[in-house]
Amino acid sequence: MSNSEHNELLSRVTRFIWGEAALLDAREYDAWLDLWQTEGMYIIPIEEAENYAEVLNLCYDNDKMRRDRIKRFQEGFSISSAPPAITVRTVSRFKIDALEGDTVVVSCAQHLVEDKFGRQRLWAANLRYTLTATDASFTLKEKVVRLLNSDGVLNSFSYLF
Amino acid sequence: MNQLIDAKDITLDTEKLVESDQIASSMYTDEALFDIEQDRIFRQTWVWVAHESEVPDKGSFKLSHVGREPVIVSRDRKRNLHVMLNRCRHRGATVCEIHKGKTSSFQCPYHGWGYGLDGSLRAIPHPEQYGESFDKAEYGLFALRTESYNGMIFATFNDDIEPLEEFLGAAKKWIDLFMKQGGGFPVKTMGEHQFSVPMNWKVQLENTTDAYHFPVVHKSFLKSLDGEAEETFTFLEGEGFVEDLGNGHSVMVMIPELVDLEDDLERKIPERFEALAEELRSEGYLDDQVRRIVRAVGGSGFNLNLFPNVACSMAFFRVLTPMAVNRTDIRHIAIGMDGGPAVANRMRLRLHEHFQGPMGFGSPDDAEVWERIQRGVDGGKELPILVNRGIDKEIRGEDGPRGHVSDETGMRAAYSMWKRMMQE
Numbered sequence: 001m002s003n004s005e006h007n008e009l010l011s012r013v014t015r016f017i018w019g020e021a022a023l024l025d026a027r028e029y030d031a032w033l034d035l036w037q038t039e040g041m042y043i044i045p046i047e048e049a050e051n052y053a054e055v056l057n058l059c060y061d062n063d064k065m066r067r068d069r070i071k072r073f074q075e076g077f078s079i080s081s082a083p084p085a086i087t088v089r090t091v092s093r094f095k096i097d098a099l100e101g102d103t104v105v106v107s108c109a110q111h112l113v114e115d116k117f118g119r120q121r122l123w124a125a126n127l128r129y130t131l132t133a134t135d136a137s138f139t140l141k142e143k144v145v146r147l148l149n150s151d152g153v154l155n156s157f158s159y160l161f
Numbered sequence: 162m163n164q165l166i167d168a169k170d171i172t173l174d175t176e177k178l179v180e181s182d183q184i185a186s187s188m189y190t191d192e193a194l195f196d197i198e199q200d201r202i203f204r205q206t207w208v209w210v211a212h213e214s215e216v217p218d219k220g221s222f223k224l225s226h227v228g229r230e231p232v233i234v235s236r237d238r239k240r241n242l243h244v245m246l247n248r249c250r251h252r253g254a255t256v257c258e259i260h261k262g263k264t265s266s267f268q269c270p271y272h273g274w275g276y277g278l279d280g281s282l283r284a285i286p287h288p289e290q291y292g293e294s295f296d297k298a299e300y301g302l303f304a305l306r307t308e309s310y311n312g313m314i315f316a317t318f319n320d321d322i323e324p325l326e327e328f329l330g331a332a333k334k335w336i337d338l339f340m341k342q343g344g345g346f347p348v349k350t351m352g353e354h355q356f357s358v359p360m361n362w363k364v365q366l367e368n369t370t371d372a373y374h375f376p377v378v379h380k381s382f383l384k385s386l387d388g389e390a391e392e393t394f395t396f397l398e399g400e401g402f403v404e405d406l407g408n409g410h411s412v413m414v415m416i417p418e419l420v421d422l423e424d425d426l427e428r429k430i431p432e433r434f435e436a437l438a439e440e441l442r443s444e445g446y447l448d449d450q451v452r453r454i455v456r457a458v459g460g461s462g463f464n465l466n467l468f469p470n471v472a473c474s475m476a477f478f479r480v481l482t483p484m485a486v487n488r489t490d491i492r493h494i495a496i497g498m499d500g501g502p503a504v505a506n507r508m509r510l511r512l513h514e515h516f517q518g519p520m521g522f523g524s525p526d527d528a529e530v531w532e533r534i535q536r537g538v539d540g541g542k543e544l545p546i547l548v549n550r551g552i553d554k555e556i557r558g559e560d561g562p563r564g565h566v567s568d569e570t571g572m573r574a575a576y577s578m579w580k581r582m583m584q585e
Binding site: 081117 | 352354380382490510518524526536
């Protein structure tokens with residue numbers, strides 16, 4: 001890949017991930033679900049593993065679990081989601097890790113601040129995206145969120161990373 | 162031990178703090194009371210520190226707490242278990258900051274004092290300045306009395322209390338029933354969710370024996386289940402009960418047909434476990450083994466609440482650590498079958514993630530209401546917290562008073578133990 005091709009790809013994936021971040025902060029979850037491939041996996045691990053299916057995670061969502069999770073957020077029966085904490089996140093330090101055919105692996109950093117009950121909490125994470133290129137943009141094949149303190153004592157979350 | 166204020170000298174009006182049907186708001190908010198609880202409860206009774214599968218081998222260790230006090234749980238070369246304070250005897254630094262692992266010794270980072278897996282002081286750099294009167298045998302890591310029952314390791318600072326098995330008493334048979342979740346294999350831990358909640362520890366202690374909240378707080382979880390599973394978890398109209406087991410322990414039976422997981426294995430396999438059963442059959446497991454494993458994967462139909470800090474809760478261990486009067490750390494430890502079929506353990510992991518932990522469909526709603534309690538009791542310090550539900554309808558159970566599944570019998574059991582210990 002030439003320099004300009006690399007920069008062009010980096011710019012496209014950055015726009016996609018910024019767009020996804022904006023959807024999550026705005027809690028536009030139906031639009032977020034549409035970004036996914038049906039077989040895609042949304043994973044928030046506790047510890048590094050070769051195969052996250054074999055270990056306990058904070059979240060290991062296939063299509064059904066993603067939809068159930070969003071439904072739970074939206075239906076109003078979950079006290080922690082009614083209302084949820086509000087969030088502002090920034091995503092940066094984008095790096096293309098691999099490119100093969102129409103599949104691109106991107107890693108980046110995320111800082112998220114949540115606010116509820118008049119208190120703010122700060123969460124930092126390394127994100128790794130596996131994206132499939134489409135004509136216009138990308139679809140999500142896998143998103144792995146590694147919270148810095150994923151194996152420590154956390155709080156409960158009423159939003160998505 | 163030299164203390165400027167000795168908790169033993171403080172007189173408490175426990176009659177006002179804990180009545181038979183209510184407790185005072187200050188039980189959740191009084192910092193001085195919290196400090197006394199550390200001395201009179203967490204230092205005086207058996208406190209759960211680990212499951213044996215967390216320290217499986219010679220040299221295995223893990224960090225834990227007894228009350229607020231940091232401890233190391235280790236297994237020495239003779240396979241004996243030790244629980245000791247994570248604190249160098251020289252100047253007080255922690256000697257280990259790794260959650261779990263394997264080692265041959267613990268070394269203080271400050272001046273290099275080295276301790277064995279049993280806590281004994283092995284070596285100190287430049288010992289000559291200590292003179293001949295210095296006896297290394299007196300300066301091992303502070304050891305706690307350690308005993309275990311059916312894989313559950315407990316420790317205590319108190320050398321005078323009864324043996325662990327006596328303390329557990331009627332709870333022992335429920336621990337045995339709970340461990341049938343091994344499905345014919347030994348039970349092993351499979352990781353844990355940890356989260357901190359701004360609440361007093363007793364709010365958590367109560368909650369494990371509170372079925373009344375389930376259909377309200379966990380409605381969004383119930384709605385994410387299939388109809389059959391939703392019916393299983395709709396237990397307030399069923400034949401369940403809560404029973405006081407003595408010493409502050411209690412059991413809350415929510416799904417009576419899942420008390421003994423080996424009972425009536427011929428029963429129809431629930432729909433959500435059919436794919437698992439099919440896969441086990443295709444792996445060559447015989448029908449009775451398939452039924453036993455599938456039943457085990459679904460978990461037990463009861464919560465066993467052990468005073469003061471651990472519960473065997475349906476399909477996992479729930480552990481509380483009292484960090485401050487208004488802060489409690491919670492661990493939800495996943496369990497599975499040691500050597501059991503991978504597909505069954507995978508399903509257990511997914512079921513655990515579904516309800517438990519910071520991103521579960523259940524725990525965040527629990528955490529929210531617990532925090533709301535701590536926020537609410539900032540007002541109205543003269544108003545009591547009610548624990549009177551079902552108090553006039555209790556009958557005599559096998560081991561103690563028994564109430565309806567949604568009654569507060571288990572909370573009353575815990576508070577009567579709290580009162581007994583705080584008076585001593």
